[in-house]
Amino acid sequence: MGILREIGATYTPEKGTVFTVWAPQAEQVQVALHGSANQKIPLQREAFGYWTALAEEAKPGTRYTFILNDDLERPDPASRFQPEGVHQASEVTDQHNFNWTDRNWTGLPLEQLIIYELHVGTFTEAGTFEAAISQLPELKDLGITAIEIMPVAQFAGSRNWGYDGVYPFAAQNSYGGPEGLKKLVDACHAHDISVVLDVVYNHLGPEGNYLNDFGPYFTGKYNTPWGKALNYDDAQSDHVRNYFLQNALMWLRDYHIDALRLDAVHAIYDTGAKHFLQELAEHVQELEQQTSRSYLLIAESDMSDVRLLNPVEKGGYGLDAQWFDDYHHAIHTLITGEKEGYYEDFGKPEQLQKALEHTFVYNGLYSEHRQKTVGTDATFNPAQQFVVCSQNHDQVGNRMLGERLAQLVSFEMLKAVAGLILLSPYVPMLFMGEEYGEEHPFLYFVSHTDKDLVEAVRKGRKEEFKAFSWEGEVPDPQSEETFKKSKLQRSYRQNEQQNRLREFYKALIHLRKTAPALAKPDKQKMHVQLDADNLVLHLIHFSSKPYLYCLFNLSDAEQQATLAPQEGKEWELLLTSADKVWGGPGADIPAALQAGQPISLPPASLVLLQSKV
Structure with a gap:
């Protein structure tokens, strides 16, 4: 593991600011201080093309740019703050001048995470970090233990999903910048909520991407x-790796972020001796020892490859967890009937059972959609290494009209699906608004200033939907109206049915946290049985007593089931999603049941039993 080189503007109260930039091809580099300091200071070249200088007069708030070869003026690639956006000067910040109140916070283990994915700009009307703080009591009441924030690295304009970031070290100015993000993280920890930050190390956005002016940050190899x-x-490449390793450590160390969600790691191309992800995991472990805090690295990957998760001694990269799309796809195709695009590999009922027992559905199988064999066997990887959801920004926002599940299936089915996520052995994740059936869509939006780029984005979105037979016009990503339509309404406060759905989610989350059988869910201590013809799933957790028996009817008709003899002889009713208290039509389920006893399951329902101890 190499020693990392500090980059960017580092302020020390007694000394001033040290500016460091990697520009190996430059003949000379200056830092231009703007405003009252107004001067140019030459940087000294050091080994490997790093340039550095101390400016005693540069303090927090000082705006600055780098000048390459007395000609090209650019913001700092490792800027901590871009107060006027991607094309203007960077600003010196004091990374350590924040009054943290979370000294006793040490983070939560994976198996205790109940994640809530949110987009800062659409989560509240104001769309800022500080506005999000006002909603934390609502999330705490729901039972959420972690929020996952979509990327906040500075992007062009004020509206974006965040995957077009071009200053990975700078917290988005329109959200409230570095100070706002620190306030949000500190407030989360005060509510015993972990913070997962989505970071993008596989590409940069198009507008304001000036990295190439400084050095070979990109390669034509791939x-x-x-x-x-x-x-x-x-x-x-050592110095490009340094850039992103320093970035990851900055979020964890300086912003007290608890976990990083690593976007699309299958697009991080690295055939070197030690993969970037392995090196990242090693540096994070070193930071854990220095800070006495625990951090998590959660990958997003479509490769179904346990190499990401396996320890280094088993040839893996040693990451903590990964998103698990197969479970989403297996559920989504069964309840919606959609089988186009990437859903064409799914839609068979037995895939749901396989996803519960063996995790990856494509574990060395041929994929029709990809036209190649995909995946490895994850049967013996612990369940907490996988994050599952029924909705997320991709699965909703990459639909042409951004419809949420509430627009695609019945109210009763929404409750059954909530059970499939929250009562699975995996780490559950909700997408903001899901818990009450938000009716506003979540659409794709941008606010680029380059007209050609805007046109290219519009065209690209239309191309993307060719594999699907969705009808209607593609909403204009550049329009502010598209962004406004994507904001949460929080209508459950006025809508009784939505409030009952939220209360149902709350009950399941409480059960997830308190039921001994779900304290450490274990795929090896779980019985799964599927009646594929009638779409009835039996899921029994028997890791601790009392055991939990989850019965799902995923069809739109009433179904008869027989209680399995496994793991318990006598069962008592805990809840049924069809109950009127949850906004259902009502159900007549006996309070006590025996193994082998028939039971009538209402359409699109969950019936939950626990064993008599």
Whole structure:
């Protein structure tokens, strides 16, 4: 593990600010201080093309740019704050001048995470970090133990999903910048809520992406959907790796973030001796020892490859967890009937059982959609290494009209699906508004200033939907109206049915936290049985007593089931989703049941039993 080189503007109260930038091809580099300091200071060249200088007069609030070869003026690639956006000067910040109140916070283990994914701009009307703080009591009441924030690295304009970031070290100015993010994290910890931050290390956005002016940050060795790949393994890649490793450590150390969600790691191309992800995991472990806090690295990958999770001694990269799409796809295709695009590999009932027992559905199988064999066997990887959901920003926002599940299936089915996520052995994640059936869509939106780029984005969105037979016009990503339509309404306060759905989610989350059988869910201590013809799923958790018996009817008709003899002889009713208290039509389920006894399951329902001890 190499020693990392500090980059960017580092302020020390007694000394001033040290500016460091990697520009290996430059003949000379200056830092231009703007405003009252107004001067240019030459930087000294050091080994490997790093340039550095101390400016005693540069203090927090000082705006600055780098000038390459007395000609090209650019913001700092490692800028901590871009107060006027991606094309203007960077600003010196004091990373350590914040009054943290979370000294006793040490983070939560994976198996205790109940994650709530949110987009800062649409989570509240104001769309800022500080506005999000006002909603934390609501999330705490729901039972959420972690929020996952979509990317906040500075992007062009004020509206974006965040995957177009071009200053990975700078918290978005329109959300409230570094100070706002720190306030939000500190407030989360005060509510015993962990913070997962989504970071993008596979590409940068198009507008304001000036990295190429400084050095070989990109390589032509690989093609990606976004152009040239980031240079993780070509000539001078050590310093590109340094850039992103320093970035990850900054979020964890300086912002007290608890976990990083690593976007699309299958597009991090690295054939070097030690993969970037392995090196990242090693540096994070070192930071854990220094800070006495625990951190988590959660990958997003479509490769179904346990190499991400396995320890280094087993040839893995040693990450903590990964998103698990197969479970989502298995559920979604069964309840909606959609089988187009990437859903064409799914839709068979037995895939749901396989996803519960063996995790990856494609575990060395041929995929019709990809036209190749996909995946590895994750049967013996612990369940807490996988994050599951029925909705997320991708699965909702990458639909042409951004419809949420509440627009696609019945109210009763929404409750059954909530059970499939919250009562699975995996780490559950909700998408903001899901818990009450938010009716506003979550659409794709941008606010670029380059007209050609805007046109290219519009065209690209239309192309993306060719594999689906969705009808209607693609909403204009550039329109502010598209963004406004995506904001949460929080209508459950006026809507009785939505409030009952939220209360149902709350009950399941409480059960997830308190039931001994779900304290440490274990795939090996779980019985799964599926009646594929009638879409009835039996799921029994028997890791601790009292055991939990989850019966799902995923069809739209009443179904007869017989209680399995496994793991328990006598059962008592805990809840049924069809109950009127949850806004259902009512159900007549006996309060006590015996193994082998028939039971009538209402359409689209969950019936939950626990064993008599």
